[in-house]
Amino acid sequence: MNLQTLRETVNSLFTDNKGLLAMDESTGTCNKRFAQLGIPQTVETRRAYRELIVTTPRLGDSIGGAILYDETIRQQKSDGTTFVNVLMEAGITPGIKVDTGAKDLAGHPGENVTEGLDGLRDRLQEYFQMGARFAKWRAVITIGPSIPSWGCIEANAHALARYAALCQEEGLVPVVEPEVVMDGDHTLETCCEVTERVLRAVFSELFTQRVVLEGMVLKPNMVLPAMSASIQPTLDEVADATVNCFLRSVPAAVPAIAFLSGGQRAELASARLNAMNTRFKSRLPWELAFSFARAIQQPALEIWNGCQANVAAAQRALYHRALCNKAARNGIYSSDMEKQ
Numbered sequence: 594m595n596l597q598t599l600r601e602t603v604n605s606l607f608t609d610n611k612g613l614l615a616m617d618e619s620t621g622t623c624n625k626r627f628a629q630l631g632i633p634q635t636v637e638t639r640r641a642y643r644e645l646i647v648t649t650p651r652l653g654d655s656i657g658g659a660i661l662y663d664e665t666i667r668q669q670k671s672d673g674t675t676f677v678n679v680l681m682e683a684g685i686t687p688g689i690k691v692d693t694g695a696k697d698l699a700g701h702p703g704e705n706v707t708e709g710l711d712g713l714r715d716r717l718q719e720y721f722q723m724g725a726r727f728a729k730w731r732a733v734i735t736i737g738p739s740i741p742s743w744g745c746i747e748a749n750a751h752a753l754a755r756y757a758a759l760c761q762e763e764g765l766v767p768v769v770e771p772e773v774v775m776d777g778d779h780t781l782e783t784c785c786e787v788t789e790r791v792l793r794a795v796f797s798e799l800f801t802q803r804v805v806l807e808g809m810v811l812k813p814n815m816v817l818p819a820m821s822a823s824i825q826p827t828l829d830e831v832a833d834a835t836v837n838c839f840l841r842s843v844p845a846a847v848p849a850i851a852f853l854s855g856g857q858r859a860e861l862a863s864a865r866l867n868a869m870n871t872r873f874k875s876r877l878p879w880e881l882a883f884s885f886a887r888a889i890q891q892p893a894l895e896i897w898n899g900c901q902a903n904v905a906a907a908q909r910a911l912y913h914r915a916l917c918n919k920a921a922r923n924g925i926y927s928s929d930m931e932k933q
């Protein structure tokens with residue numbers, strides 16, 4: 594493992610207040626998002642949509658890395674240029690989702706474990722050859738009556754650590770994503786307590802598997818109540834709860850924390866990230882950044898709606914969301930930006 598190379602990759606992702614664009618929806622998830630808008634679910638529409646994203650003018654102003662999916666890393670623009678080359682020419686480091694999805698965890702009704710360790714070393718070597726320099730693995734933790742169980746947390750933490758160690762061995766920066774999802778009816782306090790428990794387990798396993806914290810990125814949920822909760826917290830309450838939870842559970846050697854958006858409205862995700870950086874940025878050991886999928890893509894996807902004629906307008910919307918999140922990294926986002 595070459596730690597210097599891993600550090601340089603991390604730097605390329607987050608320099609100048611940039612962040613990550615997750616465009617690694619599996620075929621099933623991408624089709625689901627298309628179906629909601631009546632967009633045909635074909636290889637070609639998925640390719641055309643991903644071409645729209647990677648060719649967005651000046652996307653590299655705000656995006657340091659883009660996470661691809663196995664189908665997408667093998668695809669090209671209509672002129673034959675690979676998406677990987679398009680990204681690299683835009684100054685964006687290509688990354689790749691390498692887990693094979695969350696499956697039912699035996700003996701644990703309602704809980705999942707993420708799979709994909711078998712053959713992972715070979716797949717990482719292939720993706721590295723194709724140009725990927727970082728990877729992502731998402732574990733799903735659900736809050737409900739008597740869950741998450743310790744068995745679920747431990748199984749997912751172990752898999753995340755095995756994945757991360759393999760990535761570092763093969764020269765890719767692991768993005769470690771334990772997501773406490775927003776489904777259910779839990780409070781902010783419960784999310785905080787579960788998130789802390791999960792992060793402590795994940796960092797314990799990362800230590801056991803000899804993962805070098807300086808050469809990884811954490812991709813967690815923000816600390817939030819369930820989406821359906823009737824009382825939603827203020828921006829400052831989310832910022833305080835989230836940062837305090839991480840101060841208790843994320844070692845200072847981790848260079849960057851890049852949040853997932855988890856289904857929050859795009860503007861709200863920007864405003865919450867902004868509140869954290871406004872209040873705490875100068876006092877934190879890690880960068881607080883973004884690795885959003887829906888909170889960057891959704892407005893653009895709705896504008897595009899499968900029509901070539903809408904590509905330029907959709908690209909403007911994508912560029913705008915990326916720019917808002919770059920501003921939020923720096924604590925200078927405001928709702929006025931949404932009117933521009």
Ligand code: 13P
Binds near residue numbers: 770888
């Ligand atoms: P969302 O930002 O839409 O939650 O997606 C992030 C992600 O990459 C999930 O794995």
